[in-house]
Amino acid sequence: MSKRRALFVVNNKSGGANEEAVRKAADEILKPLGVECHFFVRRKKGMSRRKATRRAIEEGFDLVVAAGGDGTVSRVADELQGSGVRLGVVPTGTANLIARSLRLPLDIAKAMRLIADPPRTVTIDGMHVPETGKTYFSHISMGVYSRIAKMETEAQKKAMGRGVYLWNLFKELRHKNSWEFKIQVDGETSKVRSSLVILANIGDAGIADMQWGKQIRIDDGHLDLCIVSGRTVGEYGRLAWHSLRGRPEDDPAIDYLPVHQSIRIETSGDVPVRADGKLIGEGSVEVEVRRGAVEVMTSSA
Template identity: 35%
Template sequence: MKFLQNGDVNLTTKTKTYALDSAGSRLFLILNPVAGSCKAEQVRNLLKQYCEMHGIGYDIYETTGKEHLPSIVRQAQEQDYSVIAAAGGDGTVSAVASGLLHSQIPLAIIPVGTANLLARELAIPLEVEAACQLVVKGGRIRKIDAMQVGDQILISHISIGSYSRIAERTTVAAKRYFRQLAYVWSALAELIGTRVWRFNLRIDDREQRIRAAFIMIANVGEMGAASLRWGAEVEPDDGQIDVCIVRARTLLHYLSFMWHILWRQHKQSPHTIYLRAEKNIKVSTKWNLPVRGDGEIIGRANVDIQIIPKAIPIIAPVVVPDKMAS
């Protein structure tokens, strides 16, 4: 591994909060320089500024897109780092989290991706300087649930159907330059020809067959737009994963679905079914539909998910605003 900076940082954990000092432990940052909104030099400079201001050292690893990030994280744990930080989008964060499964080392997030859904959910600042301050000055620890697919850990959303097809239509370049707006054109193209598919769905060993436009499996409620949420009760640390089945067939159905979301009447929508899982979720279909997890396409046609409660400790602000407040 090539490190750009190095030094010492110490993390002291007490119940659900932590604080930094200079007792000799170390902070390791994984930086994705091509994440959606990332300005790598800005992240490096701000982290350097705040670490030096507080007498804290650090190491930075910049991704190339060719490495296996969970392995990099596991190597870092062997070098006695006390905090692992991820600067990137939801995909980068989940890849780093995969290497921290069942670890006591907390994960800090500097959200510089396109949607930054987990950061929004945990009220982690989206402004880079404030996020670096949180990493250095401290906060509280929230142990969030995880969704395991094979050897991969996902912590925000998994979708299959129209929603994942919209993501597949949207290019990396469009996401980088237009951010959330990049999905609008892809969504219009998809919804003009909207349709439903037949799925086999198993939740906690209970099986059923359904027809749906898409299935959203949500560990976080954030949709990434304003204060809109997939569900009023979706929380990342409640030991359960929410399954939102959207059965919209026409553009008018989608408009009705969005109206209920806007007014936080999710369960009153006639085009939506909500279910909850505590152990496992399996979705399969005969159609070659993409499966999207935390911003990346992770497979096609089927996904088998194991739920791991309280799997990843994440550093968040001490005071968390009410996400459902107007």
């Protein structure tokens, strides 16, 4: 293997953060192969993972490895677009949705060995929001799923892991809310009443082993809009049952629309917009499909 330079962008505040284990695995697995490892560690708010990634591109690094949760992976991936620099992932977050969608190892040492091997790569799609100037890679949602983002705390996520999403969802569903959404997909406009609309780039819902749809892939060149009409705990419980069986599309409370170019979603209610776990706006969102946005290292098979 020719000598490579790798920057590890480490989020020391992620749900499963383990900076020591990441450094140890890099020392034991990558350095003996001649990989020159550098580290940027986000120890507190204000330390920019984006700036560190841009600096690595400017300095000619061969690889940037996101060691953290979905937020870290998304930020690094967004900056790598169009650079020709590959993305590696060492998942140490709470949900690790992007890593799961690519079937990457969740164990730190195993993820590091994948980076060490001559890997195959896959180009993943992105969801670009012109209003923020940023690209997101898992889900953009409006409705009950976005509202629970206001309830989450870092302490909850560390104590309950992925279970925090279920707990907060249960509390939100007690209100039985729904909203009228105006949706424009690839130039076609429609109106729906729904408790949740979620633009999915990956199928994993982030709750237990539930999926938004088995047809949803991060590398298929389009996005999938999931429209959930159910409002009650019982209706969501039924959807969860279908989802756990691997067939959420069988539930009458969910419909799908493929998005190939762009989508605009708006409602008159004070409904937050959540993108990759972060609140980015309220009431409306416009999204452009970014096909093959970033090249990610996956298994060598």
